[in-house]
Amino acid sequence: MKEEILSIVSADAVDISKLKSLLPDMNTVDIAEVFENLEKDKTIQLFRLLPKIIAADVFASMDSDEQQIVIEALTDTEIGEIINKLFVDDAVDFIEEMPANVVKRVLQNVLPVKRKLINQILQYPDDSAGSIMTTEYVELPEDATVQKAFDDIRRTGVNKETIYTCYVIRRDRLLVGVVSAKNLMLAKVDDRIGDIMDTNLVFANTTDDQEAIAGLFKKYGLLAMPVVDKEQRLVGIITVDDIVQVIEEENTEDFEKMSGLRPSDEPYLKTSIMKLAKNRIIWLLVLMLSATVTGGIISSFEDALAVLPILVAFIPMLMDTGGNAGSQSSTLIIRGMALGEISLGDLIKVIWREIRIGAICGIALGLINFLRIFLMNGKNLLLSATVTISLFITVLMAKSVGCILPMVAKKLKIDPAIMAAPLITTIVDSASLIIYFSIAKVIFHL
Amino acid sequence: MKEEILSIVSADAVDISKLKSLLPDMNTVDIAEVFENLEKDKTIQLFRLLPKIIAADVFASMDSDEQQIVIEALTDTEIGEIINKLFVDDAVDFIEEMPANVVKRVLQNVLPVKRKLINQILQYPDDSAGSIMTTEYVELPEDATVQKAFDDIRRTGVNKETIYTCYVIRRDRLLVGVVSAKNLMLAKVDDRIGDIMDTNLVFANTTDDQEAIAGLFKKYGLLAMPVVDKEQRLVGIITVDDIVQVIEEENTEDFEKMSGLRPSDEPYLKTSIMKLAKNRIIWLLVLMLSATVTGGIISSFEDALAVLPILVAFIPMLMDTGGNAGSQSSTLIIRGMALGEISLGDLIKVIWREIRIGAICGIALGLINFLRIFLMNGKNLLLSATVTISLFITVLMAKSVGCILPMVAKKLKIDPAIMAAPLITTIVDSASLIIYFSIAKVIFHL
Numbered sequence: 054m055k056e057e058i059l060s061i062v063s064a065d066a067v068d069i070s071k072l073k074s075l076l077p078d079m080n081t082v083d084i085a086e087v088f089e090n091l092e093k094d095k096t097i098q099l100f101r102l103l104p105k106i107i108a109a110d111v112f113a114s115m116d117s118d119e120q121q122i123v124i125e126a127l128t129d130t131e132i133g134e135i136i137n138k139l140f141v142d143d144a145v146d147f148i149e150e151m152p153a154n155v156v157k158r159v160l161q162n163v164l165p166v167k168r169k170l171i172n173q174i175l176q177y178p179d180d181s182a183g184s185i186m187t188t189e190y191v192e193l194p195e196d197a198t199v200q201k202a203f204d205d206i207r208r209t210g211v212n213k214e215t216i217y218t219c220y221v222i223r224r225d226r227l228l229v230g231v232v233s234a235k236n237l238m239l240a241k242v243d244d245r246i247g248d249i250m251d252t253n254l255v256f257a258n259t260t261d262d263q264e265a266i267a268g269l270f271k272k273y274g275l276l277a278m279p280v281v282d283k284e285q286r287l288v289g290i291i292t293v294d295d296i297v298q299v300i301e302e303e304n305t306e307d308f309e310k311m312s313g314l315r316p317s318d319e320p321y322l323k324t325s326i327m328k329l330a331k332n333r334i335i336w337l338l339v340l341m342l343s344a345t346v347t348g349g350i351i352s353s354f355e356d357a358l359a360v361l362p363i364l365v366a367f368i369p370m371l372m373d374t375g376g377n378a379g380s381q382s383s384t385l386i387i388r389g390m391a392l393g394e395i396s397l398g399d400l401i402k403v404i405w406r407e408i409r410i411g412a413i414c415g416i417a418l419g420l421i422n423f424l425r426i427f428l429m430n431g432k433n434l435l436l437s438a439t440v441t442i443s444l445f446i447t448v449l450m451a452k453s454v455g456c457i458l459p460m461v462a463k464k465l466k467i468d469p470a471i472m473a474a475p476l477i478t479t480i481v482d483s484a485s486l487i488i489y490f491s492i493a494k495v496i497f498h499l
Numbered sequence: 500m501k502e503e504i505l506s507i508v509s510a511d512a513v514d515i516s517k518l519k520s521l522l523p524d525m526n527t528v529d530i531a532e533v534f535e536n537l538e539k540d541k542t543i544q545l546f547r548l549l550p551k552i553i554a555a556d557v558f559a560s561m562d563s564d565e566q567q568i569v570i571e572a573l574t575d576t577e578i579g580e581i582i583n584k585l586f587v588d589d590a591v592d593f594i595e596e597m598p599a600n601v602v603k604r605v606l607q608n609v610l611p612v613k614r615k616l617i618n619q620i621l622q623y624p625d626d627s628a629g630s631i632m633t634t635e636y637v638e639l640p641e642d643a644t645v646q647k648a649f650d651d652i653r654r655t656g657v658n659k660e661t662i663y664t665c666y667v668i669r670r671d672r673l674l675v676g677v678v679s680a681k682n683l684m685l686a687k688v689d690d691r692i693g694d695i696m697d698t699n700l701v702f703a704n705t706t707d708d709q710e711a712i713a714g715l716f717k718k719y720g721l722l723a724m725p726v727v728d729k730e731q732r733l734v735g736i737i738t739v740d741d742i743v744q745v746i747e748e749e750n751t752e753d754f755e756k757m758s759g760l761r762p763s764d765e766p767y768l769k770t771s772i773m774k775l776a777k778n779r780i781i782w783l784l785v786l787m788l789s790a791t792v793t794g795g796i797i798s799s800f801e802d803a804l805a806v807l808p809i810l811v812a813f814i815p816m817l818m819d820t821g822g823n824a825g826s827q828s829s830t831l832i833i834r835g836m837a838l839g840e841i842s843l844g845d846l847i848k849v850i851w852r853e854i855r856i857g858a859i860c861g862i863a864l865g866l867i868n869f870l871r872i873f874l875m876n877g878k879n880l881l882l883s884a885t886v887t888i889s890l891f892i893t894v895l896m897a898k899s900v901g902c903i904l905p906m907v908a909k910k911l912k913i914d915p916a917i918m919a920a921p922l923i924t925t926i927v928d929s930a931s932l933i934i935y936f937s938i939a940k941v942i943f944h945l
Contacts, residue, residue, distance in 0.1 A: 080699050082719050206684055217663045217680065217722075234663065234680050238652055253526050271747070273528050274740035276663075276722060293739055294720035300743065301717070304750045305834055311754075312830035313823050320840040321831050326852060330859035333827050337894075340823050341864055345871070347815035355808060362801060365811050369793035369928055372815060376822075376924070377759050377786050381779050384758035385767050388751055394766040406772060413776035418787055425791070448783075478822070482815055 054079055058087050062099050072102055081107050085114035097126040109138035117150035118323075124155055133162040141167070142187035142295065145174045174289075182266055183259035185299065186280045186289035191219040193246050195229055200242040202232070215292055218277050221250045226286040228256065228279055256281055259288060263299045268393065270296045307391060310470035311384065313340065343479045350483055354490040357499040363430070364493055367440045368486070370422075375447040375485040376478035378414065382407055382455030383477050387469045390459065397464055403456050411452030415445040439489075439496045446492075447485040454480055500525055504533050508545050518548055527553050531560035543572040555584035563596035564769075570601055579608040587613070588633035588741065591620045620735075628712055629705035631745065632726045632735035637665040639692050641675055646688040648678070661738055664723050667696045672732040674702065674725055702727055705734060709745045714839065716742045753837060756916035757830065759786065789925045796929055800936040803945040809876070810939055813886045814932070816868075821893040821931040822924035824860065828853055828901030829923050833915045836905065843910055849902050857898030861891040885935075885942050892938075893931040900926055 058075060061068050076084065084103070088096055100123045103111055112120065112135050124132060136144055136159055144163075148156050148171060160168050170188050177183025191209065193202050202219065219237070221230040230250030240249050256279045257266050266278065270293060280289045306316040313336035317324060351358070351368075358364055386403065389395035395403065419441045427437040455477055459469035493499065504521060507514050522530065530549070534542055546569045549557055558566060558581050570578060582590055582605055590609075594602050594617065606614050616634050623629025637655065639648050648665065665683070667676040676696030686695050702725045703712050712724065716739060726735045752762040759782035763770060797804070797814075804810055832849065835841035841849065865887045873883040901923055905915035939945060 078699060080701070080719065203684065234684070238649065238680070253524060255526070271743055273526065276739070293722070293743075297717055297739075297743065297746065300746060301838065305838070308754070308757075308830055308834050312826045314827050314830065320838075321835040322841060322845060322848070322852075326855045326859070329831075329852070330856045330863075333824070333856065334860050334863055337820060337823055337827070337860060337864055338867065341816060341820045341868065342871070344816035344819045347819070348812040351812045351815070352809070358808060358811065362804060362808075363798070365804065365814075366794040366797045368811075368814065369797070369818060369932070370787060370790035372818065373790045373793070373924060373928065374783060374787045377783055378779070380758045381760050381783070384754055384760065385775075388754050389767040392747060392751070392766075395768060399768060402768070406768075406775070409772045410776045410779065413772070414780050414783060417776075417780050418783055421784065422787065425788070478819060482819065486815070 055083050055087055058084070058099075059090055062087070062091060062095050067098065069102060072099075073104075076102070077104050077107070081110040082114045084111045085116075088115055088119040091119075093122055096122050100126075105134075109135050113139055113143040113147070117147065120147055121151060121155060124151070124159065129158070129162045132159060133164075136163045137167055140187050140189050141170050141174060142185065144171055145184075148175065177259055180263045181259065182257040182261040182263065182280050182291060183289070185263055185295050186259075186291050187295075188289045190215065190277075190279075190290040192222050192287060193219050193232065195221050195223055195247040195250075197246045198242065199237055199240045199244045199246065199249070202237055202246055203242075206237075215277050215290070218290075220279050220287055220290070221246055222287055228254065228281050228285060228287040230254065231279070254279070257291065258283070264303050266291060267296050267299045267303065271300075303391075307387070307470045310468060311387065313337070313476075340476070340479055344482070347479075347482045347486060350486045350490070354486075354494075357490055357494055357497075360499055361493065361497060363436065364439075364489075367426075367443075368489070371440070371443060371447055371485050371489055372478075372482045374418065374444060375451040375481040378411070378448045379451035379455035379477040379481045382410075382452045383459050383472065386456045387459045387472070390463060390469055397460060400457075400460050403460065404453060407452040407456040408449065411449040414452070415448035418448060419445045435496055439493050443485070443489040443492050446488050447481070450484055450488070451477070451481045454484070501529050501533055504530070504545075505536055508533070508537060508541050513544065515548060518545075519550075522548070523550055523553070527556040528560045530557045531562075534561055534565040537565075539568055542568050546572075551580075555581050559585055559589040559593070563593065566593055567597060567601060570597070570605065575604070575608045578605060579610075582609045583613055586633050586635050587616050587620060588631065590617055591630075594621065623705055626709045627705065628703040628707040628709065628726050628737060629735070631709055631741050632705075632737050633741075634735045636661065636723075636725075636736040638668050638733065639665050639678065641667050641669055641693040641696075643692045644688065645683055645686045645690045645692065645695070648683055648692055649688075652683075661723050661736070664736075666725050666733055666736070667692055668733055674700065674727050674731060674733040676700065677725070700725070703737065704729070710749050712737060713742050713745045713749065717746075749837075753833070753916045756914060757833065759783070759922075786922070786925055790928070793925075793928045793932060796932045796936075800932075800940075803936055803940055803943075806945055807939065807943060809882065810885075810935075813872075813889075814935070817886070817889060817893055817931050817935055818924075818928045820864065820890060821897040821927040824857070824894045825897035825901035825923040825927045828856075828898045829905050829918065832902045833905045833918070836909060836915055843906060846903075846906050849906065850899060853898040853902040854895065857895040860898070861894035864894060865891045881942055885939050889931070889935040889938050892934050893927070896930055896934070897923075897927045900930070 054075065058072065061072055088099065091099065096119055100108070112123065139147070148159060151159065160171070163171070174183060174186065191206055193205065217234045219232045220228060221232060223229055230252045231254065232246060232250045236249055255269055255273050255275065259280055259282055269275065270278065276293050278291045279287055280291060282288050302318065309316045315332040315335060317332055386395060422444055423437050423441040426440055427434065430436055458472040458477060462469045462472045500521065504518065507518055534545065537545065542565055546554070558569065585593070594605060597605070606617070609617070620629060620632070637652055639651065663680045665678045665680070666674060667678060669675055676698045677700065678692060678696045682695055701715055701719050701721065705726055705728055715721065716724065722739050724737045725733055726737060728734050748764065755762045761778040761781060763778055832841060868890055869883050869887040872886055873880065876882055904918040904923060908915045908918045
């Protein structure tokens with residue numbers, strides 16, 4: 054259906070009646086996707102043809118680039134109509150991506166009450182509960198009856214983002230309980246809300262970090278969570294669809310940090326080349342300069358290398374295997390901590406596990422490596438032994454470093470993810486070279 | 500509160516009346532967590548003290564180790580009581596983790612209708628829609644009235660996992676639409692379901708892959724999705740809490756593949772040492788043996804190294820910087836493709852971006868590197884130039900390889916994640932050494 058819409062709109066003479074018959078049956082998310090492939094004038098034309106009842110929904114699902122094109126083409130009245138119909142969290146998401154002049158024009162044209170709510174949410178720090186909450190929810194007084202609750206929901210529910218959970222408040226707006234739509238439907242009409250509500254609350258404060266909140270959603274299998282201010286007064290709710298986004302954002306951040314990138318919220322193709330380069334250069338530079346140490350180590354063993362130049366040939370294999378072994382461990386530990394499966398109290402247990410795993414991997418790799426070098430390098434027993442023993446110790450050391458560093462980082466309240474592959478590789482590199490040359494010196498009496 | 504329960508249960512003489520007053524007010528997820536820290540006999544004792552009404556809920560949230568301890572201590576009748584109260588998807592999750600003798604005993608003691616459902620879901624392939632769906636949902640006939648729908652929900656709703664979306668079916672069980680609880684509450688009691696239902700369906704087939712389904716949940720912001728069989732008949736629903744788990748599983752899988760680990764579903768601390776070692780050894784071995792190529796390259800330039808041994812000192816820096824630069828690119832591209840932000844059609848655009856980013860990073864790193872080497876190595880202009888030019892080309896090459904490989908993998912229908920850091924490092928290593936020595940030969944006329 055999306056392709057059909059696209060071909061109709063892209064034609065020189067747009068078949069408006071056909072469009073109008075197709076659009077109302079389509080999912081608004083799918084309609085929003087059509088805009089991604091349209092020229093500017095076609096974008097504006099299609100948006101104006103949308104049925105009024107779905108225009109705001111479609112707008113909320115559009116990319117910010119296309120949102121800006123549309124908004125800049127609309128009249129003040131039209132802007133007001135669209136933005137007033139948006140959920141507050143969608144309006145905030147949109148406004149955060151707009152340039153200052155657009156923001157000004159948008160805020161001038163929305164209802165004062167909505168403007169106040171938007172401004173309030175814009176003030177919460179990035180990644181806080183307040184910044185991802187919405188103010189559309191159903192609240193019920195503690196001493197209403199179920200019948201009254203239903204009447205309330207029927208009257209006000211249309212504009213609320215979710216009515217599957219209703220929040221029960223006292224006169225002073227203090228949050229005292231929740232009632233699910235399920236419980237409402239299963240209750241008798243004259244039951245008192247205060248008697249059927251669940252007082253076992255899982256809630257967030259406006260300043261709580263979104264990652265911690267995502268953890269609570271996962272743990273308790275929630276669909277929505279109330280947000281309260283410092284005085285425990287209800288100010289908003291967070292819904293699970295936003296949490297799914299938070300989870301993906303946090304995962305992306307971890308992926309980026311673990312590859313030595315400065316994390317960024319923007320999608321790759323929408324980020325400028327300069328910014329992408331900047332996000333990468335810092336870590337590349339740090340790691341390049343720290344690799345100087347490795348060079349220094351090699352130089353300090355120059356004499357040994359002069360006597361036995363073949364030693365150089367095994368440096369890349371040792372460094373790579375050490376780096377890989379270390380990043381395997383650090384990834385599992387970092388991920389395990391992110392998912393709450395591993396805690397700091399497990400440090401000793403984890404180290405002991407990694408040492409045993411390192412020993413198994415080291416022996417298996419060592420055996421194969423020994424055979425390979427022995428057979429391919431003129432059955433040189435001393436050389437084979439030197440490389441193999443170095444390999445075994447390197448793997449064992451890499452596994453230990455790979456599990457200890459992220460946990461120490463967590464202990465020091467540094468994000469464990471930045472302790473991953475690149476940094477560990479650099480440390481393991483230096484250590485493995487020292488091990489290698491020291492063993493070579495002993496075995497070959499250099 | 501959790502700590503309080505723990506201390507009461509851990510005491511020699513358990514204060515049963517105090518427990519009984521505390522437990523009903525607690526979240527069942529929190530109660531389940533208490534079991535993690537208990538001895539076997541205390542586990543059984545606490546479970547028997549749980550109020551009947553929450554015992555099944557607590558059981559569903561427990562770890563499989565503790566579930567097994569409890570089940571093995573219960574009588575046949577008690578097992579039936581617990582399992583019959585579980586949602587079918589929770590029952591399946593539990594059974595999948597149990598040894599054969601426990602499974603047999605459990606299935607013998609559940610109601611025949613439940614046993615049939617459990618067996619049916621157990622037969623769907625891993626990671627398919629069928630394997631994560633549940634069979635508890637509210638279905639409404641197309642021609643019922645809203646009043647009748649409410650009566651239905653009140654009568655049957657208590658045991659249904661979610662009643663926030665009701666599924667409308669024809670006589671032949673064909674899925675024809677959905678009605679949200681919201682729409683039901685906002686409709687008039689004598690409206691016909693067929694008239695108020697939404698026919699714009701997003702649904703899954705039993706054999707669809709869970710990752711694709713998670714993508715649909717994210718795209719459309721769904722709370723639940725109906726699952727149909729080959730004949731389009733409704734057989735179950737998938738709920739968003741299970742999807743959140745799927746998203747985390749798929750992310751973990753990507754993290755693992757990108758670090759050269761064979762993916763595994765089990766949490767780190769619950770996996771045996773042997774299995775962890777096995778998951779790591781395969782890739783370590785492949786990468787170790789492929790690093791042999793790098794060794795061969797160094798050996799083939801032995802003459803050059805004999806004349807100019809200082810060249811060795813910069814090998815680790817070149818290899819590490821190349822590896823880091825490449826894995827930065829591959830991570831962004833793999834993640835971008837996983838989130839649907841980058842598609843195969845963007846290949847040329849992505850390569851052109853990476854070349855420009857590589858040039859910026861390469862120039863910046865090169866300048867600093869040149870200064871460092873020039874000042875620290877006796878103002879040797881030729882040496883500084885050799886390393887710097889090699890570094891620049893290596894970064895450019897690493898960025899290109901880092902973006903091309905994952906996209907080619909995707910094109911060949913191989914998982915892009917396995918093309919990440921370890922493999923790219925190995926390729927970039929070889930290429931950077933060849934570049935380095937070739938440039939050195941030209942500049943120094945070796």
